[in-house]
Amino acid sequence: xxxxxxxxxxxxxxxxxxxxxxIVVSAGLxxxxxxxxDLPNLWSHFRSASVLWLGAALALYLVMILVSAWRWHLLLDxxxxxxGRAWLVDSYLVATFFNNFLPSNIGGDVxxxxxxxxxxGSKTIxxxxxxxxxxIGLLGLFLVAAVGALAATxxxxxxxxxASLLWLAFAGALAVGAAAIFxxxxxxxxxxxxxxxxxxxxxxxxxxLIGTLERFRTQPGSLLSCFSGAILVQAVLVTFYFAVARSMxxxxxxxxxxxxxxxxFVVQMLPVSLNGLGVREAxxxxxxxxxxxxxASALAxxxxxxxxxxxxxxxxxxxxxxxxPKRSLR
Numbered sequence: 001x002x003x004x005x006x007x008x009x010x011x012x013x014x015x016x017x018x019x020x021x022x023i024v025v026s027a028g029l030x031x032x033x034x035x036x037x038d039l040p041n042l043w044s045h046f047r048s049a050s051v052l053w054l055g056a057a058l059a060l061y062l063v064m065i066l067v068s069a070w071r072w073h074l075l076l077d078x079x080x081x082x083x084g085r086a087w088l089v090d091s092y093l094v095a096t097f098f099n100n101f102l103p104s105n106i107g108g109d110v111x112x113x114x115x116x117x118x119x120x121g122s123k124t125i126x127x128x129x130x131x132x133x134x135x136i137g138l139l140g141l142f143l144v145a146a147v148g149a150l151a152a153t154x155x156x157x158x159x160x161x162x163a164s165l166l167w168l169a170f171a172g173a174l175a176v177g178a179a180a181i182f183x184x185x186x187x188x189x190x191x192x193x194x195x196x197x198x199x200x201x202x203x204x205x206x207x208x209l210i211g212t213l214e215r216f217r218t219q220p221g222s223l224l225s226c227f228s229g230a231i232l233v234q235a236v237l238v239t240f241y242f243a244v245a246r247s248m249x250x251x252x253x254x255x256x257x258x259x260x261x262x263x264x265f266v267v268q269m270l271p272v273s274l275n276g277l278g279v280r281e282a283x284x285x286x287x288x289x290x291x292x293x294x295x296a297s298a299l300a301x302x303x304x305x306x307x308x309x310x311x312x313x314x315x316x317x318x319x320x321x322x323x324x325p326k327r328s329l330r
Contacts, residue, residue, distance in 0.1 A: 019103050022274045029278030033285060037295040045248040045300035053247030054308065060240040061312050064233055065092055071136070071229035072112070075129050078219035079212060081120055090319050091115040097316025100309060103274055109134070124208040132216065135177050136223070140230025141262040142170035144238065148258025155255055166259075181223070184213035237261055244305045250297045252288070260287040264302070280306065 069089040076083055094115075095108030109130050117126035149163035180187055188210045195202045216223060238258045245252050264283045268276030281302045288298035 018271075019274075022103060022272065025272055026274040026278040029273070029282055033278070033281055033295070033299060037299055039296075041294065041296040042300055045250065045296060046304065048248060049304065050247040053243050054304075057240050057243035057247065057305075057308055058312055060236055060243060061309065064236045064240065065089065065096065067229050067233050067236065068092055071226045071233070072129075072133055074222045074226045074229070075133055075216075076116065076120075078222040079120070079125060079129060079215055081116070081125075081129075083116060083119055087115070090323075093313075093316040094320045094323075095316070097313045097320065100275065100313040101317075122208055124205045125212050128209055128212040133226070135173070135180075136226050137230045137233065139170065139173050139177060139227060140232075140234050141265060142166055142173055143231060144234035145259050145262035146170055148238070148255050148262070151255035152253065152259055155253060181213055181217050184210045184217070187213065234262055237265075240308075241301060241305050244308065245297075245301050248300050248304065250293070250301060252291070252293060252297070252301070256287070256291055260284060263287070277306070 066089065069085065069092045072092065073083070073085055073088055076088075091112055095111040097108075098111055099108035112130050113123060113126045116129070117123040120126045120129075146163055146166035146169075149166050153163060188206050191202075191206050191209070194206070235258075238254065238261050241257050241261050242252075242254050245257070260283070264276075264280050267283045268280050270279065273279045281299055284298040284302040285295050288301075289295070
């Protein structure tokens with residue numbers, strides 16, 4: 001069969017089908033949620049939002065970007081890759097734009113890998129660094145959520161998400177990460193069957209992956225600092241949503257936000273919706289209902305937070321447009 005514009009190749013057809021499915025899921029969930037929400041109350045939250053608090057939220061999101069770029073710099077430095085911090089902040093801004101305006105939450109990672117692979121001399125090394133950054137970020141996310149659940153239980157007597165489950169998730173993620181760093185050869189053994197695809201090409205990349213993990217093993221200070229940064233990132237994001245809630249006069253305990261915000265990010269990783277739209281709001285709705293807050297409050301916080309993130313990420317579009325066609329690393 002010949003591929004034509006009217007008869008796209010299977011890969012293109014598959015992407016279109018997946019995108020349409022995500023749109024249907026997001027639209028369906030939002031329709032159900034809005035049907036069960038007091039819309040006048042929801043609109044009143046938006047209309048009465050304090051510009052001062054919203055500005056504070058945007059400033060906090062900038063802090064999150066700066067800390068995230070710093071964490072990335074630490075991991076690159078551990079690989080003896082010296083790249084200017086201004087470049088990394090610029091790359092992170094562009095990545096944030098692509099994460100929020102492409103129908104996938106990995107578009108930003110592709111940008112970050114592309115921006116550093118030239119200096120690393122290998123896409124495998126650049127990819128491993130980004131994956132390590134993601135993994136450590138996930139550890140920080142689970143830890144903040146687990147601590148938040150404990151605090152919510154201590155203050156309110158219970159938390160809709162059991163702290164024990166979050167601690168278990170943290171322990172599991174920590175075990176996997178530690179195994180990858182301290183037993184890199186085991187990772188190589190697990191990936192060894194992939195050599196049937198192309199023995200030489202795959203084998204070379206597995207060797208680079210093992211080498212990258214071994215260099216991380218010799219830099220425990222950088223990894224611990226990156227983990228501290230991951231905790232700080234999650235704390236700033238929780239405070240960001242606290243400022244969003246305060247801007248609309250919604251009184252939600254920060255301990256509960258420390259649970260729902262990280263949990264919502266985990267849920268958004270599931271590739272079933274359009275950048276988490278609908279799934280994120282449903283998660284907020286379920287949690288807020290358990291702590292006695294109405295659906296309008298849940299949707300207001302979730303949607304306003306998402307709108308501010310998208311507004312901020314437009315700075316990444318500007319940064320991308322300002323890039324030269326052959327911009328070099330600084």
